[in-house]
Amino acid sequence: MSATSGGSADPTPSVIAVVGPTGSGKSDLGVNLALALDGEVINADAMQFYRGMDIGTAKINVAERRGVPHHLLDTMDVTQEASVSAFQTECRAAIRDIHGRGKRAILVGGSGLYVRAALDVLEIPGTDPTVRQRLEQEWETSGLHALQERLQGIDPVSAGRLSDARRVIRALEVFELTGRTFSSFMPQREYFQPAVQIGLDVDRAVLRERLAERVHRMVGAGLLDEVERLDAAGLRRGKTASRALGYAQFLRVLDGETDTATAAEETIVATRQFARRQLxxxxxxxxxxxxxxxxxxxxxxxxxxxxxxxxVI
Structure with a gap:
């Protein structure tokens, strides 16, 4: 049930969301807004949920937070799988807590679906490990094309939009569990409670160079060592964390499949592509x-x- 914007004597405060592509300065703006508006920050970057994934995610450190409380940072081990549904529950609880103490909740991140899950009226279908495992085994034995053909027959909207195995499997799982197409669960643009979204508009040429420089700084700051430590902690077993930008590329360095310079260039390319998708x-x-x-x-x-x-609209 969505909130309304009409004349309550004690209106629900608006959630503030700072969004935009990676490398655009969202974390800094979130802190500055929190200081200006007596707020607290809630992380909406899926990869920053993970403890130890600091350098490669450009996670804001304690000094950079400048005393502003940050929620939903460092909440998961790298072996755990991030869940939009769990995030929705935890994020909305954090918003209620922050607003209940008279502060402003400031959501900061570039993970689009997570932002929508926090802000919008969105029903998230459940999961079933048995069904998921069976579909993953079918993918391994029959290939992605076979699963895409099956999805095309039941949900052509999702089939035309989804191209990676993880999302195709999720769409098939949802249909099998609910009898409804995955696309029918896509959110409408209706806020769950009053909200304001601020997007950082970037100069794309400048951002391209900035992202390259940032990756090189990460390498110089010890990204490979960080990946090696997390590998020992089970990074490869994590379905979400192991695919993170930089981490997937530098795992190949540890395996002797490539060198640091090549992994850095691959990370730059992947990060630029990700920024375009975010925009x-x-x-x-x-x-x-x-x-x-x-x-x-x-x-x-x-x-x-x-x-x-x-x-709320």
């Missing part, structure tokens, strides 16, 4: 207020937008 996702949402990521008055403008109470 495509967020650009499709007309509710987002876009601000220039390099505007010297960025914090003031974002605070002004955030101070306004949004409707």
């Amino acid at each position: 495509t996702w967020f650009r499709a949402d007309p509710r987002i207020h876009w601000l220039d990521w390099q505007d010297p008055d960025l914090v003031a403008k974002a605070a002004e937008i955030s101070a306004k109470r949004a409707s």
